Amino acid sequence: MPPLYGGIEAGGTKFVCAVGHGPDALLDEVRIPTTTPEETLARVVAFFRPYGAELCAVGIASFGPVDVRPGSPTYGFITTTPKPGWAHTPIVHIVAEALNVPVGFDTDVNGAALGEHLWGAGRGLDAFLYLTVGTGIGGGGLVNGKRLHGLLHPEMGHMRLPHDRERDPFPGLCPFHGDCLEGLASGPAIEARWGRPPHTLPPDHPAWALEAEYLGIALANLTFVFSPQRLVVGGGVMQPPHLWPQVRAAFVRALGNYVDLPALGQHVEDYLVPPHLGPRAGVLGAIALAVEAARGDTSTA
Amino acid sequence: MPPLYGGIEAGGTKFVCAVGHGPDALLDEVRIPTTTPEETLARVVAFFRPYGAELCAVGIASFGPVDVRPGSPTYGFITTTPKPGWAHTPIVHIVAEALNVPVGFDTDVNGAALGEHLWGAGRGLDAFLYLTVGTGIGGGGLVNGKRLHGLLHPEMGHMRLPHDRERDPFPGLCPFHGDCLEGLASGPAIEARWGRPPHTLPPDHPAWALEAEYLGIALANLTFVFSPQRLVVGGGVMQPPHLWPQVRAAFVRALGNYVDLPALGQHVEDYLVPPHLGPRAGVLGAIALAVEAARGDTSTA
Numbered sequence: 001m002p003p004l005y006g007g008i009e010a011g012g013t014k015f016v017c018a019v020g021h022g023p024d025a026l027l028d029e030v031r032i033p034t035t036t037p038e039e040t041l042a043r044v045v046a047f048f049r050p051y052g053a054e055l056c057a058v059g060i061a062s063f064g065p066v067d068v069r070p071g072s073p074t075y076g077f078i079t080t081t082p083k084p085g086w087a088h089t090p091i092v093h094i095v096a097e098a099l100n101v102p103v104g105f106d107t108d109v110n111g112a113a114l115g116e117h118l119w120g121a122g123r124g125l126d127a128f129l130y131l132t133v134g135t136g137i138g139g140g141g142l143v144n145g146k147r148l149h150g151l152l153h154p155e156m157g158h159m160r161l162p163h164d165r166e167r168d169p170f171p172g173l174c175p176f177h178g179d180c181l182e183g184l185a186s187g188p189a190i191e192a193r194w195g196r197p198p199h200t201l202p203p204d205h206p207a208w209a210l211e212a213e214y215l216g217i218a219l220a221n222l223t224f225v226f227s228p229q230r231l232v233v234g235g236g237v238m239q240p241p242h243l244w245p246q247v248r249a250a251f252v253r254a255l256g257n258y259v260d261l262p263a264l265g266q267h268v269e270d271y272l273v274p275p276h277l278g279p280r281a282g283v284l285g286a287i288a289l290a291v292e293a294a295r296g297d298t299s300t301a
Numbered sequence: 302m303p304p305l306y307g308g309i310e311a312g313g314t315k316f317v318c319a320v321g322h323g324p325d326a327l328l329d330e331v332r333i334p335t336t337t338p339e340e341t342l343a344r345v346v347a348f349f350r351p352y353g354a355e356l357c358a359v360g361i362a363s364f365g366p367v368d369v370r371p372g373s374p375t376y377g378f379i380t381t382t383p384k385p386g387w388a389h390t391p392i393v394h395i396v397a398e399a400l401n402v403p404v405g406f407d408t409d410v411n412g413a414a415l416g417e418h419l420w421g422a423g424r425g426l427d428a429f430l431y432l433t434v435g436t437g438i439g440g441g442g443l444v445n446g447k448r449l450h451g452l453l454h455p456e457m458g459h460m461r462l463p464h465d466r467e468r469d470p471f472p473g474l475c476p477f478h479g480d481c482l483e484g485l486a487s488g489p490a491i492e493a494r495w496g497r498p499p500h501t502l503p504p505d506h507p508a509w510a511l512e513a514e515y516l517g518i519a520l521a522n523l524t525f526v527f528s529p530q531r532l533v534v535g536g537g538v539m540q541p542p543h544l545w546p547q548v549r550a551a552f553v554r555a556l557g558n559y560v561d562l563p564a565l566g567q568h569v570e571d572y573l574v575p576p577h578l579g580p581r582a583g584v585l586g587a588i589a590l591a592v593e594a595a596r597g598d599t600s601t602a
Contacts, residue, residue, distance in 0.1 A: 148444065152562065155528070229451055
């Protein structure tokens with residue numbers, strides 16, 4: 001029997017839990033609404049409990065902020081989240097004690113990046129980034145073959161960008177920075193600017209050209225600072241197929257021919273790509289964290 | 302006898318070569334003007350030749366662009382530089398053949414980052430960045446304990462930033478991007494904007510508040526995307542002591558209290574620091590590359 005892993009995609013509105021051997025062999029999956037930590041985690045544990053000793057590890061890919069610094073007194077905690085009841089929740093300890101298995105832990109987007117690394121668009125690449133553009137904008141990835149950590153964890157959505165207020169007078173809606181990337185280009189920012197949710201805007205609506213411009217510049221910035229081998233972009237806002245050529249064109253424009261590589265020009269459609277694991281990237285990212293935890297590496301790899 | 306290393310800081314105007322055992326034990330140093338590759342590299346080789354078999358490795362920290370991808374057909378080359386005569390120079394091969402030693406190779410700023418990692422401000426940290434602000438602006442660093450590479454190498458100076466043209470009508474002077482970070486905040490940009498070189502501008506000149514603002518935002522962006530454990534900032538523009546408190550204040554402002562850590566607030570003077578190796582950071586970075594090459598790692602570590 002191949003080893004059995006558990007994955008917990010811990011989100012602010014729901015927890016998705018799955019057990020399986022890998023992306024093509026999921027045995028069961030459940031969605032649990034995010035209520036109180038006690039209630040939610042009791043249901044999570046109850047889902048995994050029947051697998052007992054068969055389960056060799058569990059991974060948790062969580063909303064944040066989280067403490068992923070091995071050795072920190074609050075390692076494995078959801079820390080200062082504004083989500084009521086969830087601040088300072090030792091989620092790793094609770095799950096590990098209840099199920100008595102190794103637990104892998106990271107941000108949702110670093111989990112998704114690891115999933116893409118094992119099974120998707122980041123296979124064989126030791127330097128790639130994953131950006132998700134949805135209710136929020138977040139980024140993670142692998143650098144030198146390991147997940148990107150550091151002082152805390154990346155908060156790529158809060159990068160500041162050029163913002164031409166004549167073209168776009170919308171002030172941005174980030175409560176911390178106003179017009180950072182997330183403040184200008186997340187789903188809620190699009191909705192606040194145009195008065196309609198993104199999925200109701202037709203392909204020829206000017207919202208899309210503006211969105212592509214911000215994302216193109218942000219992705220070019222990530223290429224300038226990281227030099228990743230590939231950029232994977234997921235999230236709800238990226239679903240409309242018509243957005244992709246616009247984002248790729250804006251990205252190439254923002255690079256300004258500075259780096260003369262085919263990946264950053266004529267072959268950009270192989271460089272700037274959607275996640276291969278699609279809508280299951282989240283829970284498969286959690287399972288990827290379990291795979292690493294089972295290998296004995298719950299920290300940085 | 303401790304092992305003897307050679308370092309070559311390959312710059313566009315001069316090559317600085319040194320031999321020694323480490324930062325506190327340099328035996329000899331020479332400055333060679335950058336003329337043709339043939340003449341310059343012949344003088345470089347002649348400097349090291351007398352040390353013969355004592356020399357256990359040489360490191361080259363070079364101006365770019367360079368090819369640092371192990372296994373690439375042009376690994377070890379200075380590639381598409383506009384510097385006359387230097388495009389497509391196989392600098393690593395020339396030095397390695399002439400001296401018959403392992404040669405370590407990277408960008409000047411990744412070399413400097415490695416030097417700071419071994420002996421300076423990055424000691425014991427496996428995630429820190431080094432930004433140099435001078436004639437150009439460049440960045441490098443260590444992530445997950447290894448030097449930052451990827452598709453090519455980082456070009457952090459070309460990050461795009463907010464540019465308020467009412468406050469600062471200067472269009473920027475980057476030939477590729479106009480008002481990218483380097484276009485707005487390098488030494489030549491300051492000189493072009495104000496009509497005087499930076500070192501002649503008094504501390505109360507408005508140039509400095511503007512410079513601090515751009516650097517603060519750029520450094521905050523780097524913190525958001527990398528979450529480094531420390532930011533080391535060197536280069537000629539950073540020499541005036543009065544600039545440091547302004548840059549640190551602008552950095553904390555740009556973070557907008559989003560990440561609640563002492564390093565990013567009250568203890569920012571320990572987070573955002575000058576290189577400890579000072580003006581010798583360049584050649585010591587080259588020696589650090591030699592130390593790694595002697596360990597048998599000429600590629601990514």
